[in-house]
Amino acid sequence: MECKIIGFMGLDVQDTILYLSRIFYQMGKRVLMADYSESQALYYCIPMIPGTNDYAETIEYRGTYFTRGLLRQENYKEYDVIMIFFGFAQHEEMEHCTHRIYTTDCEKNHIERLKEIGKGEADYLQLVYRNTGEERRAVPSVVRESCQYSCNDSTKEKKLRIQCQYNEIFSFRGISSNFKRYLEDTVRAVFPEESAGKEFVEHFRRAQQGA
Numbered sequence: 001m002e003c004k005i006i007g008f009m010g011l012d013v014q015d016t017i018l019y020l021s022r023i024f025y026q027m028g029k030r031v032l033m034a035d036y037s038e039s040q041a042l043y044y045c046i047p048m049i050p051g052t053n054d055y056a057e058t059i060e061y062r063g064t065y066f067t068r069g070l071l072r073q074e075n076y077k078e079y080d081v082i083m084i085f086f087g088f089a090q091h092e093e094m095e096h097c098t099h100r101i102y103t104t105d106c107e108k109n110h111i112e113r114l115k116e117i118g119k120g121e122a123d124y125l126q127l128v129y130r131n132t133g134e135e136r137r138a139v140p141s142v143v144r145e146s147c148q149y150s151c152n153d154s155t156k157e158k159k160l161r162i163q164c165q166y167n168e169i170f171s172f173r174g175i176s177s178n179f180k181r182y183l184e185d186t187v188r189a190v191f192p193e194e195s196a197g198k199e200f201v202e203h204f205r206r207a208q209q210g211a
Contacts, residue, residue, distance in 0.1 A: 002080075003076045003077070003079055003080060003081070003082060003098075004080065004081045004082070004098050004099060004190050004191070005076070005081075005082045005084065005093075005096050005097045005098050005099070006020075006081065006082070006083045006084070006097065006098070006099040006100075006101060006190065007084050007086055007093070007094055007097035007099070007100045007101070007122075008083065008084065008085045008086060008101050008103065009086050009087070009088070009100065009101070009102045009103070009114060009117050010087070010088070010102050010103035010104050010110065010114055010128075011039075011041075011087065011088075011103060011104075011105065011110065012103055012105065012130050012131065013042075013085060013101070013103050013128075014041045014042040014045045014085065015045070015157075016101075016103075016183070016186075017033055017042055017083050017085060018033075018042075018045060018170050019170060019172060019175075019183055019207070020083065020183060020186065020187065021033060021064045021083065021170075022064075022170050022207040022210070022211075023183065023187050023203060023204060023207040024064075024080070024081045024187070025062075025063050025064055025207070026203040026204070026206045026207045026211065027187075027191065027194060027200070027203045029080040029081050030065075030078065030079045030080045030081070031063075031064040031065065031079065031080070031081045031082075031083070032058075032064070032065045032066070032067065032075065032078075032079040032081070032082045032083070033064065033065070033066045033067075033082075033083050033084075033085075034066070034067050034068065034069075034071065034082065034083070034084045034085070034093075035066075035068055035084075035085045036068075036084060036085065036086050036087070036089055036091045036093065037085045037086060037087025037088075037089055038087050038088065038089050039087055040068075041085070041087075042066075042085040043066075043068060046059065046061060046066050057069045065079070070093075071084075071093055071096075076096070081190070084097070086117075088110075088113040088114070088116075088117065090116075090117065094117075094120055095120065095121070097120070097122050098122055098123045098124070099122055099123060099124040099125075099126070099189070099190060100120060100122040100124070100125050100126070101126045101128065101186070102114055102117075102125075102126065102127045102128065103127075103128040103130050104127070104128070104129060104130070104132075105129075105130060105131050105132055106129065106132045124147070124189050124190070125147055126147040126148070126149065126186070126189070127147065127148045127149070128148075128149045128150075128151060128182070129148070129149070129150045129151070130150075130151050130152065130153070131151075131152050131153055132150070132152070147189075149182050149185070150178075151176075151178060151179050151182050152178075153176075153179075154174075154175070154176045156174035156175070157174060157175050157176065157179065159174075170210055171208065171209055171210030172207070172208040172209075172210075173210075180208070184204060187200075187204075
């Protein structure tokens, strides 16, 4: 399967998905985002576009696409990257993920829910500790040790997350250098053969500007 299907499990990832979508778009990828989470946090981050039917199966926004509907077999051929926000919801689409990204704030109930989702099969597994203190609770048997990251929001990032819409631009203004490096590392994990050299640096620069 040529399509990269990235499943996001846990919480506090809607901004990550939107930022990644801009990088992939600048790389010339056809991108689809889907929200199957209980919170629908990603759905509410997509700006309401005048004249757009937000009940439509697929919505186009600035060259990328968004759906809350079920994916069909032809979707896997139509898109280069599909990013699915599962939250803590079990969903049959999880079995199609080539990449799985688990995010936790180390709250006990959230860790228990991540463990219920389970590891599953994927080419790449990543665990992100986001907005945690010094002490971290272990999340056993979820990811390999080499694929762990820590990303704590700055004051500006927290404000952006509250605003939800990211100024309808999704520029990387106000996010920490640590978070930017994390986004870059994640893109390199998905497309290692395309993420080296000056061309990728230019793609990332344009995405940072909100292009």
